[in-house]
Amino acid sequence: MKIVAVCACTVGIAHTYMAQKAIEDECAKRGFEYKVETQGGMGIDNELDEDEIADADYALLAVDVGIEGDERFDEKRDEGKCLTVGSADAISHPDEVIDKLIAL
């Protein structure tokens, strides 16, 4: 199982990175492959390219704001393999979010 995710919150100094950690920890616990891009106050880190997104089984967007490069996920959306949640959801119950994602 391979998962890609993007995290972005309003100000980009706290929630973004907490969501990243929550998603990474949850994926690691389940033994999934994962890569989590952050779009925080410092800009984009750990950027996902088209191939990585195409390779992944599912895409998770834990975002509260409009993100850069949103169109990268259009294909995953058309396949119904993309879930968008708020950053707070990913932080407070990452297990439920991932369950919902892989049930798509």
Next chain:
Amino acid sequence: MADAQAPAKQKKGFFSNFGKDLLKAFNTGVSYFIPVVVIGGVFLAFSLASGTAGKSGMVVTNPFMKNLNLIGMAGINMMIPVLAAYIAYSLAGKPGLAPGFVLGYLVNNPVAVGKTNVSTGFLGAMVMAVAVGYFVRWMKTWKVNNTIRTIMPILIIPIFSTLVLGLFYIYVLAAPLSIVMNWLTSVLGSLQGGSAIVLGIVIGIMTAFDMGGPVNKTASTFTMALMTAGVYGPNGMFRVAVAVPPIACGIASFVAKNKFDDADRQMGISAIFMGCIGITEGAIPFAVKDFGHIIPGICAGSAVGAALAAAQGIECYVPHGGFIVALATNNIPLYCLDIVIGSIVAAAIIVAMKPKLDSAK
């Protein structure tokens, strides 16, 4: 293939997620606009701190400080265009940026309506940015031939959207929006005594409730809108309130050693620092760990601080908070005291409500 699918998808989602899209758009706008506000706020705070209180706010005389003031004012003048541009960007993508910036600038500057000049600031920017967002989104769905398609993003969308919406603003929207702004300004500017305290309590609770999230930014946008209209009282209340949550969490983590672990105290130091420089987000890590016990305390503390500021008529002349702007307020000792009292009240409630570490586990 992607081109063929895009219009259909956009049509489907055009207004279907209106509320959600709008919330996301305002958050996006605020997220880009905050650093600009901080630039303006901090530079202005430093330069105003060197001035002497005059009849219409602070008067700066030192030439170097006047230049800092100039830099700060550049930041303040940029903040509304940036807000408008990124609200539009969130709704319409890159083509929304240019008309968003230009119309944001337009609404922030005087426009002749009848015999008077009006500028509608925040309110105008938010209304126009949403209009730009949906207008450009709609233009993106136009079916045009390939020659035209190449010049859509650089020529047709920016010119046409700005022309239509700019004229619509000047001839239709500016007058009613300015009436709403004037009404808000006169009602809230004349608040005194009990009603000012109620406003302070509301602002305080909104400030602490989500610690820099959308509710907090609603309060902040509201007080800044009034500030640009020359009403500084609500901004004073808000700037006291923003400092309270992180400072309170930090104090609580040091006072109640049996209720917070060492990792909390580490965060506590940075939280206190963030509170002093007016960054409410410093409290987030505490609240995420223990939402139920933290939020009531910081809401109460911020409300107390803001209500005190309201009762004392504290005014803050810059759009930033915490102790670092104390010098740019009309009463430095009381402003600082309000932050301290609010923080102590909040910390006391947190300590009282929070269970001991062992029983929590």
